[in-house]
Amino acid sequence: MTSLLLISSSTVHGGGYLDHVETELKEFLSGIPEILFVPYALHDRDGYAAKARERFSRLDIAVKSLHAARDPLDAIGGAGAIFVGGGNTFRLLKTLGDLRLRRPLRKRVLEGALYIGSSAGTNLACPTIRTTNDMPIVSPSSLAALKLVPFQINAHYLDPDPGSTHKGETREERIRQLHEEPENREPVVGLRENVWLLRRGASLLLKGPAEAGARLFRPGREPNEYGAGADLSFLLRETAKM
């Protein structure tokens, strides 16, 4: 069974690292003694691994970092749970591609390893990283990602600010531009910072605080709003089968 916890943002306003998902993490990782951490979205891999290690130690979970593994393929093959941290999505994808670890990661998750993604790690779970907000600081050979879900996610989704004087495109305008391109048919879930998606096999739930939610964009349709608690399992069925 494919089990995914896809978090929009590693922190939310006023909280510490992964604090807002602590209860969910405990439940999702219940019985798991160790996770494999993928630090490649940030430049300082040692520092990032130390940060993750400290955070998960408070849940009594050990952290092994992929960048420090003697045999990365072995580490992936033996992982019961994988956590891909946030940062720059282009850097993350390019590094996995250069190290030839993208397919092994995908395979391991489809075999049943639990997958946690946050921000860039959540983008990575999509068919491509075309809905990232990040700057293309490096060029992966392709934007194809892990395809652990058949739709796209826009993490850190941000509603237009009616008071803004800035003239850059709003997030909604950017996603509409994506769907103007005939090759982009996948729905896009705009995940606001305080929500996350929980996939267990054929079930997909939107979770978070009661007042929170997500916005769903599909080509040629008006966007739809879904509140925390919504069952989005239809998104696993309505697009190309996995």
Added chain:
Amino acid sequence: MTSLLLISSSTVHGGGYLDHVETELKEFLSGIPEILFVPYALHDRDGYAAKARERFSRLDIAVKSLHAARDPLDAIGGAGAIFVGGGNTFRLLKTLGDLRLRRPLRKRVLEGALYIGSSAGTNLACPTIRTTNDMPIVSPSSLAALKLVPFQINAHYLDPDPGSTHKGETREERIRQLHEEPENREPVVGLRENVWLLRRGASLLLKGPAEAGARLFRPGREPNEYGAGADLSFLLRETAKM
């Protein structure tokens, strides 16, 4: 002589299309009866060309749109001035690549055709489009751009908002991430929305209202602020020669 007018944003708060650069456009295009418009950053090319045509008609300048030219290479070869409009930079670059027009455009500008870029069109003038803010809605075969200047520009540059509760990276953090990658050595000029760059051969000026400015980022150094009117010609010399 290479002549470039590189505009951060096609509009600024409270104004209409290209209003804030109207005086500069008149001067830059003085004596030019017609410009060649490159509409590929937006999906609706006809609509975009009509918008540009209306705007430049008020300056008594005709607009020919590249997408409607019977022979695009001929249109580029005969252009006295080229205007590349804003939109999605990935789409712009991919379209130029697919149509094999990137090199001819560059050649024509280096031969002396005036070049005006706005937003995505300004990104396009850089060595690569790695400092775009846009979503990677399509995949150009490479991020290499026109290299009409030897440095990078971040258009719509935005200062961190101390009141923000959003947890996505600030623009400055994104540019710092770019410079963490050893392959990215070019300085980055963060052009706030109300300023523009004017290049005339070896001279490069930052222009705009008196209170405006730009922020310059270089690898391993603290950023520097420059006010409108600043002479940035050193940026044409300090990096790899053109």
